[in-house]
Each structure stands twice: as structure tokens, then as C-alpha cells.
């Protein structure tokens with residue numbers, strides 16, 4: 001009797017240990033339901049196509065966000081924060097967010113900045129590290145410094161939402 | 166005078182204890198500031214540009230740590246040379262305590278005044294600064310980083326300050342400063358109001374026969390960020406005019422500040438101090454090196 005109970009429990013344990021099931025194609029994990037809205041991107045998009053062009057359109061922005069994700073998940077200062085997070089989803093939503101803000105023709109379907117960064121324990125130094133990595137990535141794409149700053153000006157007001165102590 | 170100094174140390178102690186408990190509960194974190202966001206050392210040792218004070222706090226620390234810096238500045242003019250060395254500690258990017266020693270080398274003027282060639286006027290400056298609101302880089306794009314500060318200055322050559330007609334050889338300046346990097350334009354703007362009666366920053370004492378009242382003076386800075394490591398700009402600083410024997414002019418400069426790396430910032434400037442102790446057109450060059458951690 002006891003043995004069969006233990007068996008039953010251990011059988012039930014298996015799917016729980018494997019964690020939630022990812023999307024069969026992308027591997028992206030489900031998140032708690034939320035209202036999709038471009039306003040979740042946390043900044044209004046640029047007007048006109050000057051910024052989108054300077055950032056190389058969707059292709060250029062994709063390279064930037066992909067390289068940014070590689071950078072932040074391997075930088076010793078902040079990589080720990082990304083351990084166990086859904087990097088597939090982050091890669092997609094970060095691209096959408098940058099593409100939307102740069103007015104390169106995307107909608108942002110991710111969560112708002114406050115909910116996405118709640119309880120991560122990020123500090124000012126983490127945000128500065130992320131900004132430096134982004135600057136390096138934009139340098140690699142030969143984006144003019146003044147335009148890098150114009151883009152960073154869209155992200156800078158998000159500080160209180162992404163840093164939580 | 167002793168009383169002002171006591172007041173200053175009490176203020177400093179109160180500033181530190183008011184912020185320490187909240188931060189002490191968590192682990193301290195070293196470094197983490199963006200390049201150049203700790204400014205350079207001003208002539209008075211507080212963080213600023215070269216001549217003007219800024220609301221930035223010394224050290225590489227963020228709000229989760231303690232940092233500091235040491236600096237040396239040499240400024241060479243037609244008839245004078247000003248050497249400044251100092252150090253500053255930044256607590257949680259909130260409070261800055263600083264000390265600087267200024268030495269004004271009077272070269273041939275010292276000889277003319279019978280003090281001897283190259284006679285040096287010395288001054289100690291004890292500073293404390295508290296960031297009260299805002300962030301120079303992040304947050305509301307129109308909200309600057311605002312700080313209030315105090316600089317207690319002790320001129321060590323009272324026989325000279327007496328001789329030029331200054332009322333006192335020690336004095337205290339109070340200031341409020343706002344600084345913002347307008348990222349969308351890569352422009353840095355700083356504005357400071359200083360309540361002071363210092364003559365030539367205190368090197369010629371405080372107050373004088375012509376005027377012995379405190380007054381509000383203005384310091385303005387405009388910078389353009391060329392890269393993460395390089396800012397160029399200019400500064401303007403108005404001054405009191407308290408001594409009848411020596412007219413005092415406003416100061417201005419054109420500067421470049423370069424972050425050699427996370428720990429070293431080099432600044433160079435063309436500086437015009439105007440007339441100093443009756444010697445007109447004191448223009449020259451300034452070089453300043455600051456190490457921060």
C-alpha cells in the first residue's frame with residue numbers, strides 16, 4: 001500500500017520536474033496571462049524611418065537584439081540574473097520591443113517593463129552593465145554615437161521599472 | 166569660525182548616518198557607474214567640471230556601494246600657477262565628502278609684493294554634497310540630478326588676505342546644483358547657484374572693504390558627448406567683487422574630459438580667470454587627472 005503510494009507519487013513527480021512544456025516549435029515557455037499592448041514596450045516609437053534605417057531595419061535590429069542577448073547572458077557581471085529564464089522568449093520580445101520603438105514595423109507583444117522585471121533583484125550596476133553591452137553591440141553595427149544616445153534616451157526613463165532595489 | 170566648522174562636521178555625520186542603515190542591510194557592491202558619470206574634480210575638490218560644481222557624486226559606486234577618488238590638477242597662467250590635490254569619498258551615489266589643498270604660486274608677483282619669488286598661498290577646502298533628487302542620466306528626461314553642497318574654506322595665509330583687505334581668512338560657501346545629460350541630444354547641462362563671499366574662490370580671503378555680504382553667484386556648464394569616453398564643453402562662473410584694491414572677474418573655460426578607463430579620467434582646459442590681484446588677463450591651461458574606484 002505504502003509502496004504503491006510512493007510509486008504513484010514518484011510517477012506524478014516526473015512531469016513536475018521537467019517543468020512547464022515549451023512551444024513545440026520555438027521551445028518558448030508559457031507565462032501568466034496579460035493584456036497585449038504596444039504600450040507595454042514602455043516608450044513611444046520614433047516618428048519617421050530615420051532611426052529604423054540607421055539601425056539597419058529589421059535585419060539590423062535582429063542582429064543587435066540577438067547579440068545583446070548573447071552579451072547579457074555571458075557577461076560575468078549580470079549573467080547570473082538570466083540563469084533559468086526563458087531566453088527564447090527574451091530574444092523574441094526584446095527584438096519586438098526595439099523594432100517597435102525604432103519604428104521599423106513591429107508590434108510589441110511582451111509584458112510591460114515593471115511586471116517583466118519584478119522580483120529579479122536587479123540593481124543600478126546591472127542596468128549600467130546592460131547599457132554598456134548594448135553600446136558595444138551598437139558599435140559593432142557602426143551606429144553613430146548620437147543615434148545610439150537617441151535610442152538610449154527612449155530606454156533611460158524605464159530605470160525605475162527595470163531596477164527594483 | 167570654529168562654529169561653522171563644527172556645524173559642517175555635524176552635517177556630514179548626519180548625512181552619513183541618515184543613509185547608512187538602509188544600505189548596510191544589504192551587501193555592498195563595488196563600482197558600476199557609467200563612464201564619465203562621476204565627472205571630474207573641480208578646482209575646489211568637489212565633483213564638477215573644472216571651474217563649476219556639478220551635482221554628480223565622486224567615485225565609481227552606484228546606490229549600492231561606497232567609492233572614492235583622488236586627483237591632482239595643475240593650472241598655469243601668465244602670472245600664477247594653481248596646484249590642487251584632493252580626495253573624495255562617495256557614499257551610495259548619495260553623499261560626497263571631499264578635501265582639497267590649493268596652492269597658488271605667485272611667481273614674480275610674490276617678489277613684487279615683497280613675499281619672495283614663487284610665494285605660495287595655500288587653502289584647505291572641506292566639502293560635503295548631498296544628492297537630493299533626480300538622476301543625471303536615467304529617469305524623467307527633464308528631471309535633472311539635484312544636489313546641495315557646502316564648502317568650508319580655510320585660507321592658511323591670513324597675513325596676505327588681511328593685506329588685500331579681505332574681512333576674513335576662512336569662509337563657507339553653500340550651493341545647489343542641477344546636472345542633466347540630455348541623451349537625445351548628447352548634451353550635458355549644469356547649473357549651480359552658490360551663496361558665497363569668497364574672493365577668488367577664497368585664495369584672497371572672504372568679504373572685503375568694498376562688500377562684506379554673502380551674495381548668490383552662478384555657475385553654468387554646457388557639454389557635448391562625442392563618445393562614451395569623451396566630453397567637450399565650456400563653463401562660466403560669476404564671482405563677487407569685494408576688494409577695492411583688486412577688481413575680480415568672472416571665470417570661464419573650454420574643456421575636454423576623457424575617460425582613459427574605468428579608473429582614470431583626464432581633463433584638459435583652456436581657462437580664463439580674468440584679473441587676479443591687479444594682474445589682468447590670467448589665461449592659461451589646466452590639466453587634471455583623477456583616479457576613481
Ligand code: HEM
Pocket residue numbers: 078081082085086089090093094097109110111112116117120122126127128130155156158159162
Ligand atoms: C531599459 C532596460 C531594459 C529593457 C528595455 C528590458 C527589456 C526586457 C523585455 C522586453 C523583456 C521580456 C518581457 C516579456 O517576457 O514579456 C525583459 C525580460 C527580462 N529582463 Fe529586461 N530589460 C531591461 C533591463 C534589464 C536589466 C538591467 C536586467 C538585469 C540585468 C534585465 C533582466 C531581465 C530578465 C531576467 C528578464 C526575463 C524575466 C522573465 O522572463 O520572467 N532586464 N526585459
